Amino acid sequence: MARIAVIGAGLGAMAAAARLAVAGHRVTVYERSGTYGGSLGRHARDGFVFDTGPSLLHLPAVYRDLFVKTGKEPLERCVTLTQADPASRHLFADGTVVSLPNASRAGVTGALDGALGAGAGARWAGFLDRAGTAWDRSRRPLLEEPLPEDPGVLARDPYPAVRRRRVLRSPRQASTLAGIGAWELSDPRLAALLDGYALSYGLDPRRAPAAAALLPYMEQTFGSWYVAGGMRALADAVYERCLARRVEFVFGAEVVRTVEKDGRAAGVELADGTTAEAGHVVVGARPSPELAPGTAGHPDAAPARTPGRFVVMLSLRGARDAGAVHRTVVHTEDGPAEQDAVFGGRVAECPTVTVVRPDDPATRPDEAHEAVTLTATVAPHGPVDWTDPALRERYAGVLAARASRAVPGLGERILRTEIRTPAETEAETGAAGGSVPAPALAGASGGFLLPGNRTALPGLYLAGGWAHPGGGPAHAGMSGALVAGLVVEGDGFRGSR
Structure with a gap:
């Protein structure tokens, strides 16, 4: 069998x-940093433990399949998964509060009717339908x-937008997520709820195609799951599974170039000048002309900088x-202004702030303390200088002040504040600006797709959040399955059946 080099x-x-x-x-596996896990980072100090990336797992079936296919121990033997219930609580600008149960369409409908008024639940349910x-499409x-x-099959938006007739004019229908909020949900709070899903994935609801409706659909249909010890525990489990399968890891090894020979990928060159031969190369980092020459000229090979995360x-x-509750979203009072910024x-x-309060003894030194994480989607490093100490401190204060709506008395309870910005994400992962990849979306003439897993250079493949089908733990896991299928079965591979 072949020797394979994996970058990242x-x-x-x-x-x-x-x-x-x-x-x-x-x-x-060659990793430029000193550890594994990518966006699933962990910060620990004095008994307090924080996830620095996603706090919940969606579509756990992706990792159940990985563990079934790679060993005898299933996922639930390696990590403890519990459904977060409620899945989320939402605080809207007008003071309305609603808690949405986990993976219960009837429960969500009832909660929205009770908090927002009769009919709100039905409108949201119709949207989810x-x-x-x-x-399905x-x-x-x-x-x-x-x-x-030819990804033309994904260029057309699969969302069946409602066609609304206008007097003496042709019918109109929503083509973006923001359009769905305005045209189909007819309540600024429901629109804010929908916008919040887009923003949490780093998507502009004014530009994201209506097909982005899949994101709240997936969460509310398949559920939100907490991994005991934090999401980093999932990365630990996948790493241990790799070791059990005799995967070799080389940390502190930055790959600067994919080596080509006879018209195909033939290995990798490291920053220290050494090379390692390989029959196949898998790029698990953001594609660049040096790492992924086969993607040169691809319209999505170097997408514009997407937003990053400011974490307190x-x-x-x-x-x-x-x-x-585990996750509370404090919605902004001015969505357009936030999106413009x-x-x-x-x-x-006035950012939208997600407040995460895990009910997990592993995250705190004892029952007399609590670890809380605040997250906002922000512009990447570069346009904003996230290394500026004054800005960092001021903005952390902005997030804490907004989070006090979800955690009364928050300010008086703070023992220590630690900050992570897109500048740290860029330094640790190499992603320009500390950008976080969004999931791929159909529609918009293919403008929200990412580079495919196979490339124009034979033997070179792309995996991870910067490749098809995009960012987030579930999507990244899918990309790994697709790459493995292509390597093992060849270009005839069409996905698992």
């Missing part, structure tokens, strides 16, 4: 490595199959409230 040790890259090793290949149709080509050479980790005195390279003065 994010979830997608490790998922590919484990599957390829099981198929009999000799796999070596249409989103379900979009899911696009699931296989968008998530479960390699991106075709709070070590608090005092026990977690009995009525606290985030996607215009400026600081949003």
